[in-house]
Amino acid sequence: MSEVTIPQAASEPPPEETPPRRSFVDALRELGRNRTGAILLLVATVAAIVWANASAGGYEAFWETQLSIGVADLRLDFTLHSVVNDALMAMFFFTVGLEVRREFAIGELTSWSRALVPVAAALAGLAVPALLYVLVASGSGHEHAWGIVISTDTAFLVGALALVGPKVPGRLRVFLLALAVVDDIGALSIIALVYTQDFNPLPLAFAAVGLAGVYLTRYLRGGRGPVYATLAVFVWLCFLASGVHPTLAGVAIALLVPVYRPTRRDVEHALELARTFRQSPNSEYARQAANSLRESISINERLQSAWDPYIAYFVLPVFALANAGVHLSGEILQAAAVSSVTWGILAGLVVGKFVGVFGSTALLRALRVGEFGMGLTTARMAGGAALCGIGFTISLFIVDLAIDDPAAQNEARVGVLAASVVAFLLATVIFRISDAVAPQQRIGETLARPVDPARDHVFGPDDAEYTIVEYGDFQCPFCLKASGSIQEVHEVLGDRLRYAWRHAPLTQVHPNALAAAEASEAAALQGRFFEMERSLFADQDHLLPADISRRAVELGLDVDRFESDLTSAQVANRVRDDILDAEAMDITSTPTLFVNGRRHRGPFDARSLIRALQETAPAATDASDATAATAGSSSDPASRPVERRSEDVS
Missing domain, CATH: 1.20.1530.10 (Na+/H+ antiporter like domain)
Structure with a gap:
């Protein structure tokens, strides 16, 4: 195994954050509701059979x-x-x-x-x-x-x-x-x-008029509920009369x-009204804030x-x-x-x-x-x-x-x-x-999905000797500390290290983590994932929609496109894919690191990570190459390799 100069850790980082994480936003809540609903359905079925035969x-x-x-x-x-x-x-x-x-x-x-x-x-x-x-x-x-x-x-x-x-x-x-x-x-x-049976097309013509009214109801400023209900009854009666x-x-x-x-504007408007209500609590401001939250x-x-x-x-x-x-x-x-x-x-x-x-x-x-x-x-x-x-x-x-x-x-x-x-x-x-x-091994001990430069957010060469994959959360302070450690490792190993980021937002304890993950993906569509990543980590206490929009301006992004992408299915599905992958590997805390494809269970200071990389490397390299890489990366900052990034911009 190649030898690498390992920096001395100033102090051990704090332990991993370990609160339980929901599988995907409201998935467990839906799962519980469906389980209860299925049980009620089964009970009603048994009751019907007993009633019919008794x-x-x-x-x-x-x-x-x-x-x-x-x-x-x-x-x-x-x-x-x-x-x-x-x-x-x-x-x-x-x-x-x-x-x-x-x-x-x-x-x-x-x-x-x-x-x-x-x-x-x-x-x-x-x-x-x-x-x-x-x-x-x-x-x-x-x-x-x-x-x-x-x-x-x-x-x-x-x-x-x-x-x-x-x-x-x-x-x-x-x-x-x-x-x-x-x-x-x-x-x-x-x-x-x-x-x-007994199809009559004339009532369907009236139903079409009612359905057009349903479509246009979205443009009413208020009172849409009664309008929807009235038109729904009318359309239902027309279908009944038609034979359909x-x-x-x-x-x-x-x-x-x-x-x-x-959209960001709707959420910001709701937040402003909520702040107004907090400053001057009264029924009118409460109604406006509640309506704005609902309409968002x-x-x-x-x-x-x-x-x-x-x-x-x-x-x-x-x-x-x-x-x-x-x-x-x-x-x-x-x-x-x-x-x-x-x-x-x-x-x-x-x-x-x-x-x-x-x-x-x-x-x-x-x-x-x-x-x-x-x-x-x-x-x-x-x-x-x-x-x-x-x-x-x-x-x-x-x-x-x-x-x-x-x-x-x-x-x-x-x-x-x-x-x-x-x-x-x-x-x-x-x-x-x-x-x-199934193979008798613990779930999540090995990286289930290999790094794909066409999909993952990667810096470092594709043929790098060492690989670190992080499942992280932009609102997690320990992920911020881990990012500093990984940067130190990169300074030591240079182009011998490849690093990939994947999303695992802990939505129960970090309410803005999911929005931050989607913001990074929207930035990635303009080729600026890592710039947005650094910006999000730099100020984890300000991840509200206005803060995220400000970051887009500071990074020089096309803001209109950025805000449109934030609400797109492409961005939401990209984050959800990582979350589902994390769930499949039983990842419930952040940061979770995979070192050369194996789950890293120890501390994540630079010294420990380099040692883990050496111990799990798939193959040894020439000692002279290692010495050259070490000398060039740990002493002279000017000789450090330029970061290579592969963005997911599809």
Whole structure:
């Protein structure tokens, strides 16, 4: 091993900061909500089955209770069952539409290269199950009910992933949610095109006028909520009159609701009003500050956060209670056991979803097409593909649309319930086996993703003898100390060292860390990542939007472009990729350093880092080269090598 002059450390640096870090902003909160929602959905399903089998006709009689709404001759007649399936489920599909709109505007599906894998998996997961169902159910007279097997239940999917998935499912969860969005689009399109009866185009013309009003409502200065609500009811009634299933009105409305990331000006305005309220507390300033804070967040995201609990904790459980009441008498189970409809649904959901999703992703991986993030291993993709066979909500929904015969409906419901159970058990087995046969080594002890100069923020030559990768946080004082140590190491080693920075903001303890990370990425798009990095570290106490904008001016950036990039999906996804990589390696503190690909557990002063670099170097170099490098880097500042930087500007 080459010898290097090691500087004496003046003092040992403080220990690593070790507070727990959320996997990605609100991911754990969403995970907990989905787990609870999935449990409530399961409880409601069991309750429906018990109710349907415990009372002779009581279950059906209750949900067939007639309701009448209207004035004089203008009346609408419903059953309780249709209220649930036509009205409450419109709210569910509204939240689905909001998620679709968000993913394509600022989420995982903004870039074709990022979206290719989940989109391909979703399309194969729609086509293969439908084909299998038609093949198995051929001759039953219910081949047209293939729509039952096309959709995955997102609530159960995410809840099941939380219960039986791998320890760090972040990357798999992002992939499955993106897949579920495309899956939902396919299911909704099929409901509209295949399972619409008695179509009347005239009411849809009025619905189009209402939808135009929904779009224009964004330009109102205030009072948008009542306007949205009134137009939503009008559009829903028009869809109902047209013969198109009225739940699709929820999707159409949601796709017109604006979505955007908060801009610096909106955040600054909210902060100014909050300061004014603090200086002079009164109800008027409180109202203005609250309104400004609310308006800085897009209507789409406000509606999602407001509606999601009601959907998860009320709408979907009530839907399960109204639709999962399948009779399980010996005669019905015997009929289901020999029914091609039941077996077609089992084959479509369990086998078809697995083959479609896993087969398409395996093919893309083999062809090296599309982006597979770290953590999307073959075993995890297999487990996720198995979970996609849980087709509960929309599957039961389409049973009522596609099949009229009550006996066949019972057989179909048995198939949906059985397929969901089998898919869950299959996924559990796959995850448990993959965990058992995985290499028995601690997660995160080795760098999972090699340094890529085309993607990472790097200084130092590509063929450097030594490499340090830092997962850091711009608001963390220990990261600032580590950056000084790494600079000392660079002064000693010169071009023999390559350094790469990756993001791991501790959002629970550093509220401005995520914004600072995104600011550095926006600067990187103009080739100024390391300049912004030094600026952020130089004054960690001032990382508010105005401070970040001031730094952009000081660095000579194109400020308009910088502020536009700050709200772009490209910047947000770039930071999120690093965070998900950090989660996959169980990184919960900053700074976390990888020295020559191995996790550094000791102190991070220059002396310790150089010693670790020497001990873990992949190969020794000529001693004379080492002596020359040492002499040239540690004594004469003029002889130190010029820093070489590789920026991620794509």
